[in-house]
Amino acid sequence: MKRIIAILILLPFLISGCLNRNDVRYNQKDDKSYNVLCLFVYDSIFRNYRIYENTLSRSLAENGINADIRNVYSSGHLDLAQSDALEASLKRLNDDKWVPDVVCCIDDRTLSLYLEGKYSNWLPPVDSIPLVAAGLRCPDWNLIRNSTNIAVCTDLLNVQRNIELAVRMAHYTAVPGQHMYSNVVVIELDTTDYDKRIRERLRAELNRPPYVNNMDYHVKDLSLEQLAEKYKDSIFINVFSNASPELNDYRSDGDYHKHRVKILNSLTMTPFLTLKRDIDNEQVLSKTLKPQFSAVRDGFGDGSRRALCGYFASYETVARDQASYVARILHGEPAGSLPIKEHEANYYMSWRAMELLDMKYDDFSSDFVIVSAPWRVQHPLLSVLFMALVVLLFLGLLFLGLYILFRKRDAQLQNALDEIDNERIMLDMALQNADCIVISSPDDLIELEPMLHPDDSDVFAELLATIAAGKTVSTKDFRLTRDGGESYRWWQFRPNLNITTTDEHRLENLELLSGIVIDINDTVVYNEYMTEAALVAEEITNKETFLMNISHEIRTPLNAILGFAQLLSTDDGMIQGEEREQIIKLIRDNSNLLGEMIEDILQFSRFESGRVDVNPVETEIAPLMQRIYDEWVGKKPANLNFVFEHGRDHVFSIIDPDRIQAVLGQYIKNAFKFTDKGTVWLGWHYNISEEKVRLFVDDTGCGIESRRLKKVFNIFWKDDMFKTGVGLGLTIAKMITEKMDGEVGVESKPGIGSCFHSTFKAYIK
Numbered sequence: 001m002k003r004i005i006a007i008l009i010l011l012p013f014l015i016s017g018c019l020n021r022n023d024v025r026y027n028q029k030d031d032k033s034y035n036v037l038c039l040f041v042y043d044s045i046f047r048n049y050r051i052y053e054n055t056l057s058r059s060l061a062e063n064g065i066n067a068d069i070r071n072v073y074s075s076g077h078l079d080l081a082q083s084d085a086l087e088a089s090l091k092r093l094n095d096d097k098w099v100p101d102v103v104c105c106i107d108d109r110t111l112s113l114y115l116e117g118k119y120s121n122w123l124p125p126v127d128s129i130p131l132v133a134a135g136l137r138c139p140d141w142n143l144i145r146n147s148t149n150i151a152v153c154t155d156l157l158n159v160q161r162n163i164e165l166a167v168r169m170a171h172y173t174a175v176p177g178q179h180m181y182s183n184v185v186v187i188e189l190d191t192t193d194y195d196k197r198i199r200e201r202l203r204a205e206l207n208r209p210p211y212v213n214n215m216d217y218h219v220k221d222l223s224l225e226q227l228a229e230k231y232k233d234s235i236f237i238n239v240f241s242n243a244s245p246e247l248n249d250y251r252s253d254g255d256y257h258k259h260r261v262k263i264l265n266s267l268t269m270t271p272f273l274t275l276k277r278d279i280d281n282e283q284v285l286s287k288t289l290k291p292q293f294s295a296v297r298d299g300f301g302d303g304s305r306r307a308l309c310g311y312f313a314s315y316e317t318v319a320r321d322q323a324s325y326v327a328r329i330l331h332g333e334p335a336g337s338l339p340i341k342e343h344e345a346n347y348y349m350s351w352r353a354m355e356l357l358d359m360k361y362d363d364f365s366s367d368f369v370i371v372s373a374p375w376r377v378q379h380p381l382l383s384v385l386f387m388a389l390v391v392l393l394f395l396g397l398l399f400l401g402l403y404i405l406f407r408k409r410d411a412q413l414q415n416a417l418d419e420i421d422n423e424r425i426m427l428d429m430a431l432q433n434a435d436c437i438v439i440s441s442p443d444d445l446i447e448l449e450p451m452l453h454p455d456d457s458d459v460f461a462e463l464l465a466t467i468a469a470g471k472t473v474s475t476k477d478f479r480l481t482r483d484g485g486e487s488y489r490w491w492q493f494r495p496n497l498n499i500t501t502t503d504e505h506r507l508e509n510l511e512l513l514s515g516i517v518i519d520i521n522d523t524v525v526y527n528e529y530m531t532e533a534a535l536v537a538e539e540i541t542n543k544e545t546f547l548m549n550i551s552h553e554i555r556t557p558l559n560a561i562l563g564f565a566q567l568l569s570t571d572d573g574m575i576q577g578e579e580r581e582q583i584i585k586l587i588r589d590n591s592n593l594l595g596e597m598i599e600d601i602l603q604f605s606r607f608e609s610g611r612v613d614v615n616p617v618e619t620e621i622a623p624l625m626q627r628i629y630d631e632w633v634g635k636k637p638a639n640l641n642f643v644f645e646h647g648r649d650h651v652f653s654i655i656d657p658d659r660i661q662a663v664l665g666q667y668i669k670n671a672f673k674f675t676d677k678g679t680v681w682l683g684w685h686y687n688i689s690e691e692k693v694r695l696f697v698d699d700t701g702c703g704i705e706s707r708r709l710k711k712v713f714n715i716f717w718k719d720d721m722f723k724t725g726v727g728l729g730l731t732i733a734k735m736i737t738e739k740m741d742g743e744v745g746v747e748s749k750p751g752i753g754s755c756f757h758s759t760f761k762a763y764i765k
Contacts, residue, residue, distance in 0.1 A: 034330050036060070036067045037093075037100035037123075039114065041107040044073040047302040052106065052315040059323030065330055070098065074110070090122035099124075102326050105133040106318065108140070109194055115143040126150065130335040134322035135313065135343065137296065138197040148336035151325045155297075155313040155343045157198065159205045162273055162295035162311050165347070167235055169309060170271040172357050173290040181228040184236045184270045186263065188284045190243045198275050199239070206237055215239040217248065224266055238263065238270075242280040274307065282306075291353035301350045301371035308353040309368060313343035351377070436518040439493070442467075448517065453479035453488050463493065477520065489521035561587050614656040614739050621651045621684055621693055621762070628661055629682050632668050640675055645683025651693050653762040659736045660695070660758075666729040667697035667756040675701035678753070686762060693762035696755055703750040712746055733758070 038056070040049060053071065060067045072089040103123070105111040111133045113119065115126060123129070126147050133139070134153040144150055163185050170182035187202075189195045199215065206213040212234050219227070219236075227236050240248045245260040267288045274281055277298035285292060291308035294300050297315055300307050321343055329335050349368035354361070361370060361377045376383035439445050445464070452460050456478035463476045473495045479488040495515035629644045636642040664682070671680045678700030685694045704712065713734040734744045737758040748754035 031066075033066045033068055034101045035098060036065075036069045036102055036104060036326060038069060038071045038104045038106065039110040039119075040071060040073045041110050042073065042298075044071070046073075046299075048297065048299065048315055049073075052319045055316045055319035056104075056323050059320045060327065063323060063327035065323075065327050067326075068098075070100070087122075090119065094122055100129060102130045102132060102329055104322055104326065105131065106135050106322075108136050108138055108197075111136065112140050112143060112193070115140075115147065130329045132322050132325045132329065132335065134325075135297070135318040138194065138201055140193070140197065149334075151329065151335040151338040153318070153321045153325065153341045153343055155318065155345065157201055157275060157295055158311055158345065159202060159275070159295065160211075162293060163206075163211070163235060163237065165309060165311060166271040166273050166293040169293070172359060173271065173288075173292065173308060175268045175289055178269050179225075181224045181270050183231060183234065184224060184227050184238060186267060186270050186272045187237065187239045187275055188242050188272075188281055189239055189275065190241050190280060191247065194276065202237070202239065210234045212236045213239075224269055242284055274310075291350070291356060297348075300348065301352070303352055303372070305350065305352045305356050307350055308357070309347065309349040311345055311347050313345045314348065314369075314371075317343050436516050437491075439495075439515045439517060445493075448480060451480040451482065453481070455479075467495070477524075480517075489519060490524040491517050492520045493517050561591055614659050614736070616654045616656050616740055618652055619655050619657050619660075620765075621647070621653060621686075621695070622649050624657050624660060625664075625682065625684055625695070628664050628668075631661070632665065632682070635672075636680070637672055639677050640672065641679040643679055643681045645681050647684035647693075648686045648764075650765055651684070651686045651762050652765045653693055653760045655740050655742075655760055659740065663733045663736050663758055664695060664697060666733045670729065670756070671697050671699040671701060671754075674754075675699045686764075688764075691761060691763055692759050694757050694759045696757035698753065698755040700753040703752050703754055704746075704748040705750055706748075709746055709748060713744060730756075 038053075040046070042049070049071075053069070057067070057069060060069075070093060072086060072093070074086040100123075103114070103126075105114060111131075114123070114131070117125070127149050130149055130151070131147070132151045132153070133144075134155075136152060136154045137157045139152070139154065144152060166185055167182050171180050174180035189199055189202075202213065202215060205211075210233065212219070212231050214237060222230065240260065240263050242260070245256040248256055248259050248263070264284065264287050267284070268290070272284065272288050272292040274285070274292065274294040274296060277296055285306045291305055294307035294310040295312060296310070297312050297318075300310060300312075321341055325335075325338055325341070328338065347368045349364055349370050351361070351370050351373040354364070354370070361373060364370065365378075370378075437444075437448070445467075449460060459476060459478050463473065466473050475495075476493045477490060478493070480491045481488045493515060494517075625647075626644070629642075633642050633644075668680065668682065680700075681696075681698040683696060683698075685696070686692075687694070713730050733756075737744045737760075740760065742758050742760040744756070744758050746754060746756050
C-alpha cells in the first residue's frame with residue numbers, strides 16, 4: 001500500500017521532468033568572467049526582452065562563457081540617442097567603471113546609432129570593442145562595411161512570404177457583418193532612414209506580378225470593392241504614411257488627411273501587415289479592431305493580441321545565434337572574420353490572438369510555431385492523463401486519509417466502549433453498596449406504592465400520570481418506609497425515559513422506563529438543619545444590628561439633651577438672651593430627633609408584627625401633593641430651593657393619603673438631609689399607557705453609587721454613617737408602598753443627585 005502511494009505521489013513529477021528535460025550540452029567554462037553589454041531599442045518593460053535576456057544568459061553558459069551581462073534600454077523614440085533612460089543607464093556604467101568586452105546590438109536602429117558615434121560620450125568606438133549585431137532586418141550595409149570589428153546575424157525582411165500569409169489568413173480576422181478584401185494588403189511606412197530602407201526592399205521584392213505596388217499612388221480614388229475586383233488575380237499593396245499624410249497622395253487638390261482617414265477606416269476590411277514597430281504602427285493597429293499580421297518579432301506574442309501570425313526569426317533564435325558569435329569572439333576569433341549569418345526564420349502564430357478569434361490549436365499546430373500556448377493545449381492527451389493522475393492521487397490520498405481516520409475512530413470507539421464497560425462495572429459495584437432501588441420497568445415503580453407515606457400519595461400519583469403521558473419528568477422526592485410504617489425516610493426518584501408517542505395516557509405504553517430511587521434522607525435533614533440555622537443566624541444578626549444602631553443613634557441626641565439640660569440647671573445666670581435661646585433650641589431639636597427615631601422604631605415594629613393597617617380610598621393626586629408640599633415648604637433648610645412640580649390634573653388612585661404623606665415625607669426628609677445646596681423637587685407624573693402615577697422627590701444632592709443602589713431600601717442601611725437616623729425610614733416607605741400594591745424605586749448618580757419615587761395604579765376621572 002505504501003509503495004503504491006509513493007508511486008502515485010512521484011509519478012506526476014517524473015512525467016513533468018520528462019516533458020521539460022532539454023538535451024543541453026555544456027562546454028567547459030572558462031574561469032575568466034567577461035563583461036557583455038546589450039543595447040536595446042525599447043524600454044525595460046518590453047515583455048519580449050525577458051525571453052531574449054534569459055535565452056542569451058543560458059546560451060552563453062552553454063558555450064562556456066561566464067558573463068556579467070548589463071542591459072541598456074532606450075525609450076523606443078525615433079531619436080534613440082536622446083533618450084533619458086539610455087543616457088542614465090550608460091552614465092551608470094561609467095560611474096561603476098564597468099567596461100564591456102563585447103557589445104551586442106539587437107536592432108538595426110541601435111546598430112546605426114552606435115556606428116554613427118551617437119554613444120561616444122559613454123562607450124569606446126566600435127573598432128576598440130568587438131560588436132555582435134543580431135536580428136537585423138534592413139541593415140545599413142554602408143555603415144557596417146566601414147568597420148572590421150563587427151559580426152553580423154540577419155533576419156532580413158521576407159516581405160513576400162508575409163504578404164502571402166496575410167492574404168491566406170485574412171478571413172480569420174474578418175469583422176462579423178463586414179466583407180474582407182483579402183487581396184488588398186495595407187502597410188504603414190514613414191520617411192525615416194530605416195523606413196526608407198524598408199521601402200527600397202519593398203520595391204525590390206514587389207515590383208513584379210502578382211503584386212501591384214501602390215507605393216507611388218498611381219492607383220487613386222477606387223473603393224475597396226473596385227480594387228478587389230479590378231485586381232482579383234493580383235495582390236494589391238497599399239503603402240501609406242501615418243506621420244506624414246502629405247506623402248499619401250499626389251493629387252493637386254492636396255486633401256491628404258481625407259485620404260489618410262479613408263485608409264484607416266478601411267483597415268477593418270483589409271489585412272494590415274506590420275514591417276516595423278513604432279508609435280505610428282501601434283496607432284494604426286489600434287484602428288483595426290482584430291489581430292493583424294507582423295513580419296517582425298517585436299511585440300509578437302506579448303499578450304496584447306495585436307498580431308495573429310508572421311514569418312520571422314524568434315527572440316530565442318536571435319539570442320542563441322548571437323551568444324554563439326559572442327562566445328567565438330571571446331574565445332579568440334576576430335569579429336570581422338566571422339561570416340554573416342542569417343537567422344533561421346519560421347512561421348509563428350500567437351495563442352492569445354487565436355483565443356480572441358476562436359481558432360483551434362490542432363488546426364494550425366502543424367504549420368505554425370504557436371507562441372504562449374498553454375501546456376494543456378499543446379499536449380491535450382498528456383494533460384488529460386496528468387489530470388487523471390492528479391485526480392487518482394487526490395483520491396488515493398483521500399482514501400488513505402479516510403482509512404487512517406476510520407482506523408483512528410475505530411480505536412477511539414473501542415477505547416470508549418472499554419471505558420463504558422469499566423464504568424458500568426464500577427456503577428454496579430457502587431449500586432450494590434449504596435442504599436438505592438433500581439427501577440427497570442413500570443412494575444418496579446408501582447411496587448413502591450405500599451411503602452409510600454400517606455401524605456405523599458398525591459406526589460406519587462402525579463409522577464405516574466406524568467410518566468404515562470409521555471411528558472418530561474424531573475426528579476421527585478417522597479417518603480418511604482421499609483419497616484412497616486414505624487419510620488419514614490426521604491427518597492428521590494431519578495428517571496431515564498424512552499417512550500413512544502401515544503394518544504392514550506397509560507403506563508403500559510412505555511417501551512422503556514428506567515431510573516433509580518436513592519435515599520436522600522440525610523441530605524434533607526442536613527438541609528433543613530442548615531436552613532433553620534441560617535434563619536436563626538439572620539435573626540440574631542438583625543437583632544444585634546438593630547440594637548447596635550439604636551444604641552448608637554439614640555445616644556447622640558440623648559447626650560446632647562442631657563448635656564445642655566445640665567448646663568442650664570447649673571447656670572448661675574451667666575447664660576442669657578440669644579445664647580440661652582440657642583441652647584433651648586438645640587435641646588428641642590434633639591428631642592424631636594429622638595422622638596422621630598422612636599416613632600420609626602415603633603412603626604417598623606408594628607409593620608413587622610402585622611399590626612399596621614392601611615385604609616385605601618379614592619384619592620385625587622393633585623390636592624394630596626399640594627398638602628404635602630405646604631406641610632414641608634416651611635421646614636426646608638435656608639440654603640435649598642423647594643419646588644413643586646405640578647403634574648396632570650384629575651388623576652385618581654386607590655391609596656391611603658395619610659400613609660402617602662408619611663412615605664413622601666420620608667423621601668423629602670432624606671433629600672433635605674443629603675443636599676447641601678441646590679434644589680429639591682416634589683411632583684408626580686401620570687403614564688397614560690400604563691395607567692400608573694409616579695410620586696417622586698428629586699434632588700441635586702450627593703447621589704449614590706450604582707453598586708449601592710440595590711441596598712437603599714434594606715433595613716438599617718445608611719449611605720453615610722455620620723448622618724443622623726437609624727436607617728429605617730426608606731424601609732418603612734417601601735413597606736407602606738407595597739402594602740398598597742405599589743412599587744418603590746430610585747435613580748441616582750454621584751455628584752448629580754437622586755430621585756426616589758413610589759408608583760401606584762391610577763386613572764383619569
